[in-house]
Each structure stands twice: as C-alpha cells, then as structure tokens.
Amino acid sequence: MKITHVQSQIVRLPADEPLANGPSSPGTRDVVILTLGTDAGVEGIGLTFFGAALTGALKSAVDALGALTVGEDPLAIEAIVGKLRAAASGSGPGGIFTLALSPIDIALWDIKGKVYNQPVAKLAGGFRSRVPTYASGALMRTLSLEQLLKAGPTLVGKGFHQMKTQLALPGETSPAKEIDRIHRLREAIGPDIDLMCDINQRWSVHQAIDIGKRIEDVNLFWLEDVTTHDDYEGIARVSAALRTPVAGGEYGYGSVPFRHMLEARSVDIVMIDMLRAGGISQWLKIAGMAEAFNLPVVNHVCPEVSVHLVAAIPNGLTVEYMPWSLKLFEETPLPVKGHLTVPDKPGLGLKFDRDVLKRYGAGA
Secondary structure (H helix, E strand, C coil): CCEEEEEEEEEEEECCECCCCECCCCCEEEEEEEEEEECCCCEEEEEECCCHHHHHHHHHHHHHHHHCCCCCCCCCHHHHHHHHHHHHHHHCCCHHHHHHHHHHHHHHHHHHHHHCCCEHHHHCCCCCCEEEEEEEEEECCCCCHHHHHHHHHHHHHCCCCEEEEECCCCCCCCHHHHHHHHHHHHHHHCCCCEEEEECCCCCCHHHHHHHHHHCHHHCCCEEECCCCCCCHHHHHHHHHHCCCCEEECCCCCCCHHHHHHHHCCCCCEEEEEHHHHCCHHHHHHHHHHHHHCCCCEEEECCHHHHHHHHHHCCCEEEEEECCCCHHHECCCCCCECCEEECCCCCECCCCECHHHHHHHECCC
16 A cells, blocks of 8 residues: 555634633634545545644645655555655754644554554554543633633533633733632632643743742642743752642653653653644654653643544543634544543544535635
8 A cells, every 4th residue: 555645735713712602812723734645545634733824834844745755655654754854854853844744644643543444542552442631722811800700610511520721811910810810710610620720831930839839729730831841940840849730741842852851850741742742653652751750641732633642541641622623524522521532433533524624725
C-alpha cells in the first residue's frame, strides 16, 4: 500500500462558545485540515491550527511535507516522520514545522487503524475505553463575574464533574479581585466539582506563590501554566510552595522541552498539546516519559482525537473538552455524566462534515 494523494484546506470556524452558551470571541478559529489517500482506497484525516496570521503559511508547510509522503508506505509511520524531519532540516524541530508535521502523523495513525480494523486507542495501548472529561473554554477570564457565576452552574447542569476557569484577569486587576473571583465561582458550582484554573503564563513566580497560597482553600484540581512555560526552575519553585497540583506543558514543541521540565520536577501534571508535540507518535512518547516520572498526563484541545490517547495509556488523567474543532466532523464523542467513550470505529472514528467544509472553507 502506498500514499497516492494529499489534500489540505483552510477552514475558518466560528469562534463560538457552545458549552455554556457564552459570548462568542471576535474573529474565527482557523484550522488546516488534511486528507491522505492510498492506492488501497483507505484515507486518513488530520488537522492542525495555532497558525493565526500564519495560517496560510501553515497550510503551505502542510502541503510541502505532505507531498514528500506520496509513494511511501503509510504504515511505516516512523520512517515517514524521519524523512520529513530530514527534509525540514534546520526549520525544525519546533514552530511551524511541528505544527505541519502533526496532521500528517495523525492521518497516518487514522490509516493504520482502518487497515487493522481497530480504533487508534487500542493500537496505542488500549488501557480503557471510557475516560473523564472536563469542560474548557466556557469560564474565561474575559467574562464578567455575573457571566461566570451563571456559566459555572450551567456546566454542572449539563453533567460536567470537572471544569476549568482562568485567573490573571485582564484590565485593572489585583490579588484581592482574583481571590474573590475564584472563591465566588467555587461557591456557585459547589464543593464536589473538580475545578481547574489556567493562568496562561501571566503571573510571575512571586505572584503564583502569593496568590496560589491564598486560594488553597478553593481546593483546585490543578493550577495551570502559572508562569513563563520554559522557566522550569521557577515553575518548580511554585510547585514546591503550593499544596495545589501544578500542571504545564501545552506550550512545548516536540519532546525535548518535556525532558527538561520533568528533570526539573516542575509540574505535578503533564499537559501535552498533540499539535505542538508533532502528532500522535510524539504525544505517546512524551506520555511514556511522564509515566517514568510517575506523573499523570492530560491533553490540550482536540478532544475528538485526544480521547484515543488519554484512554490508551495507564497514566491518562482526563480529557480537555474544548469544542473548538468539533464542528469539522459529522460525529464526535459526546460527554455523558462527565465522561467520554472512545469511538469503536476503526482509526479515529471521524469523518469530515462536507457541508461544514463547504460553508466555512477558505479554498482547497
């Protein structure tokens, strides 16, 4: 079996917030989708984003790397990835190269699952078929306090047992305002909901320790990206100072940053972004590295694919259910009582929704 054709497209999805019916964000969410075809009639699909103003350049990079896969055996995933790394030369291993590699790697795993008639989750380890999931993207720092306190109970009413909010508020904020906001949200959702909080690298080490200690009574499930992502020693200082578990890793490209992060004992929970990591293959390698350090792993975005990965491994903790890319597909796993069930169809169990691609597509 050989790869015979590659097709990519930019899709500009609406920046809505369907989980708690919150306000939409300005602009669109631009995604590059990919289809790899073979001479056996088996197709694999993948996606990538984070290109923002560089989405056109990201698509060009996907096309350039994809062209190099034509004629290759799609089941020889590591050989193909090695070929693409060599061809990219000094442009890797991070940045736009890794983002362009990821949809190809994802599509290759999709093909592999279809060839062997197994879900990707089973091929990657098959540890379990059902995983916890948490609502993400509905409790943003840009919401007013009134909007936040309405959205939290809405998520509880929809059956979520876990959800994530944000601190490091925009505008004129203060530790007192931050502390009050998180306490008010905890009161609104009750004591039994796992509440995570993302800082998105906006605090200094000092602020993270100061405010983190003053909100320990909120019993956060984790505090995420507390300061600059590659300040491994600084993050380790925060982790050592707080009772609250510290999560991080979503900004890491490839596997090497995770080695540094783990060796520095920076985090308690390892968060892997599949697209920045370089696809499914790299995600699984990083998860194995985290297991060697006795640490749990969570995904970042793309729940429709990541459910396979978190379910495949013994140290998978929970799936981030952020619905940014879900519209691309005819059907995706839906949360039921705070859990996602892995699709039992071969491969990823996903099909692009052609009507959506036609409606929001920006050209092939």
